[in-house]
Amino acid sequence: xxxxxxxFVLISAALVMFMIPxxxxxxxxxxxxxxxxxxxxxxxxxxxxxxxxWVLAAYSLAFSPGNKFIxxxxxxxxxxxxxxxxxxxxxxxxxxxxxxxxxxxxAITPALIxxxxxxxxKFSAFALFTTxxxxxxxxxxAHWVWAPGGWxxxxxxLDFAGGTVVHMNSGFAALAAAxxxxxxxxxxxxxxxPHNLTLTILGAGILWFGWFGFNAGSALAxxxxxAQAFIATNTATGAAVLGWCLTDYLHxxxxxxxxxxxxAVAGLVAITPAAGYVGPMGSMAIGLAAGIVCSWAVGLKYxxxxxxxxxxxGVHAVGGMLGALLIGVFADTAFNEAGADGxxxxxxxxLLGKQAVAVVATLAFSFLLSFGILKLxxxxxxxxxxxxxxxxxxxxxQHEEVGYAFSEGVGSAAHVxxxxxxxxxxxxxxxxxxxxxx
Amino acid sequence: xxxxxxxxxxxxxxxxxxxxxxxxxQGLTVTDARGFGxxxxxxxxxxxxxxxxxxxxxxxxxxxxxxxxxxxxxxxIVDGARTxxxxxxxxxxxxxxxxxxxxxxxxxxxAL
Numbered sequence: 001x002x003x004x005x006x007x008f009v010l011i012s013a014a015l016v017m018f019m020i021p022x023x024x025x026x027x028x029x030x031x032x033x034x035x036x037x038x039x040x041x042x043x044x045x046x047x048x049x050x051x052x053x054w055v056l057a058a059y060s061l062a063f064s065p066g067n068k069f070i071x072x073x074x075x076x077x078x079x080x081x082x083x084x085x086x087x088x089x090x091x092x093x094x095x096x097x098x099x100x101x102x103x104x105x106x107a108i109t110p111a112l113i114x115x116x117x118x119x120x121x122k123f124s125a126f127a128l129f130t131t132x133x134x135x136x137x138x139x140x141x142a143h144w145v146w147a148p149g150g151w152x153x154x155x156x157x158l159d160f161a162g163g164t165v166v167h168m169n170s171g172f173a174a175l176a177a178a179x180x181x182x183x184x185x186x187x188x189x190x191x192x193x194p195h196n197l198t199l200t201i202l203g204a205g206i207l208w209f210g211w212f213g214f215n216a217g218s219a220l221a222x223x224x225x226x227a228q229a230f231i232a233t234n235t236a237t238g239a240a241v242l243g244w245c246l247t248d249y250l251h252x253x254x255x256x257x258x259x260x261x262x263x264a265v266a267g268l269v270a271i272t273p274a275a276g277y278v279g280p281m282g283s284m285a286i287g288l289a290a291g292i293v294c295s296w297a298v299g300l301k302y303x304x305x306x307x308x309x310x311x312x313x314g315v316h317a318v319g320g321m322l323g324a325l326l327i328g329v330f331a332d333t334a335f336n337e338a339g340a341d342g343x344x345x346x347x348x349x350x351l352l353g354k355q356a357v358a359v360v361a362t363l364a365f366s367f368l369l370s371f372g373i374l375k376l377x378x379x380x381x382x383x384x385x386x387x388x389x390x391x392x393x394x395x396x397x398q399h400e401e402v403g404y405a406f407s408e409g410v411g412s413a414a415h416v417x418x419x420x421x422x423x424x425x426x427x428x429x430x431x432x433x434x435x436x437x438x
Numbered sequence: 439x440x441x442x443x444x445x446x447x448x449x450x451x452x453x454x455x456x457x458x459x460x461x462x463x464q465g466l467t468v469t470d471a472r473g474f475g476x477x478x479x480x481x482x483x484x485x486x487x488x489x490x491x492x493x494x495x496x497x498x499x500x501x502x503x504x505x506x507x508x509x510x511x512x513x514x515i516v517d518g519a520r521t522x523x524x525x526x527x528x529x530x531x532x533x534x535x536x537x538x539x540x541x542x543x544x545x546x547x548x549a550l
Contacts, residue, residue, distance in 0.1 A: 191489035193482060251486065258484055298485045311485060 001085055002092035008222035009090075009097050015213025016104035020047050020111055022206025026261065027115050029199030030310050032192065034393025035119045036403035042114040042126055049130060050107035058106060058134055059099050062142040063089065068151040071143050088148045090220045101217060102142070109138055109166045115310030116174035117181045117383075120390050123398045125383045132373045137173065137366055141165050144361075157358035158331060158339055158351070160229065161218035163273025163323045168362045171317025173370035174308060180374040181383045183307035185390055197257050204261035208237055211268045215275040228335055229275035233268065236275075236287030240267025243291020259295065266294035266315050270323035274330065277339040282330030286323060294319050317363075324359050328352025439534040439546065440508045441500060445471060446519040446527040448497045454518035461510040463501055464550065471498040477525030496527065502537060504547050 024043035031039045050058070060075035065088075075081050078099065086095040110130045117126075142165050144152040152164070159165070186192060194200060215233040219226035244263025245255040270290035271283055278286065298314035301307065308314065328351045331342035341347030377383060384390070389397035396402060446454060451468065458466060472493040479492035503511045508531060515529050539549040 191482070191491060193484055193489055193491075248486075252483060254483070256483060256485075262485060295486065299487075302487070 004222040005092040009093050012213035012217025013101040015210045019210030022203045025199045026203030029196040030194040033195040038394030043111040046111040047107050054103045062139045063147050109170050112170035113173045115312040116177040116308045118309040124381050129377045137369050157354045158327050159273040160276035161215045161272045163320045164362050167269045167316045167320030169366045172366040174312035176370040178306040178308040187307045201261045204264045232275045232283035235280050236271035236283040237267040239284045239287030240291035243288045244295045247295040263291040266290040266319045269319035273323045274327045277331040279335050286326045290319050324355050328355040440503050441532045441534050442511050444499045444515045444529040445496050450519045451497050457514035457518035461514045467500040469498040471496045
């Protein structure tokens, strides 16, 4: 047990948790004002839901000893997940610290998917989908990649901080979601534009900050490798901002704030699997490539005809694949002996081949299973809100709230649980449940 | 009694207000508005997708004026609002049948 490592991993866990409200703002600013609360709610609710499901059963199924494909049931309710280290997972920190660090990875991943079906999914469908998806898609994939005996881990594919499990996984689930739920009303006909990019760029900044916990924390120790992953993360992100801004500039001779924010996230996504295996210059190349490639990839939806509302596919699926494959080019054991040598470090094509296997396996598994789960949820509760509810916005139709209440004097209190008598004459437009009061 | 209505560029409001005060106007009503004329709209670009935004933000100014002051009021608005480029807006004048100050009940020109 190492107190420095333990402190670092616990703080890193909290940093990853903070990415989720950051993501909520990143997404919330990009939707129309009538959907801002429903959008931030989906991310925030994932924190609550996964926090419970993880302790109950998801952690056990992902990380306790099992077979190549799924864990066992020995750690239900965190039974046996104690203060002593589990050497199979992390030798120098409490088993429970590793479990809670992993919890927030599991919580942010379904939150990432929500960008694809933003502005049109029923809240009940979202909650059911997230629950099923966590157990049927996230948990097995986490086991394949991170658990001792998982088949992708044994294959020797490298994924430092979750490019496979978190980003490619959410990205291909997002593609399935955009296809199954269908386009938003008015897509490609009306100007559906972001309502507050100030929120979006603030959210991107919070994501950048929290990502140091995600990537450097994945060293699971307060050591040189953590610092190596930290600088790789930051360098890639900076380069990706420049890459996206450059693409914007060449396109219309203007840079955009949404491009800068998107570039940052694309860079963070792409460097995630590579952060602990590449040096600063390798990370710069990966980031620059991510900024340029993802800014092109977000346009694919217009050609292919699916409405991935907030570009989860273009940023997370494409950025995740790019990062996973470029490990095969830039990985260098000079930076991490536990890694492998990629093409430029003289390792030949072996690593690139293994990375390609991981990409294809993730793509197929995540897309197909997510597609099936979404069809099932559609049968059980229906995925989409009604046309009327979509037009009036999800904030009012799903949550009976509005994000921005600028007006005074728009109505009267209809049912305020003070115990006082209701107003004698209520306007006819509001319902006063007389029997409930007093 | 006339009602002078103007739709102007929002950032010219301060100059219009100053010009109106210069000709003795003591009150006006301002509303945020959206609209288009010959200026049409502008282009917005989000992640490479271009949108034509046709309704631009404008400011609507309403001033009540005695008949003999209308010419000065209109000239003040035009002087304050003009940039010379497209989209400067419009001014129009309507007849007013009655005016009344709510606090005192004064009517007609006394209500201004």
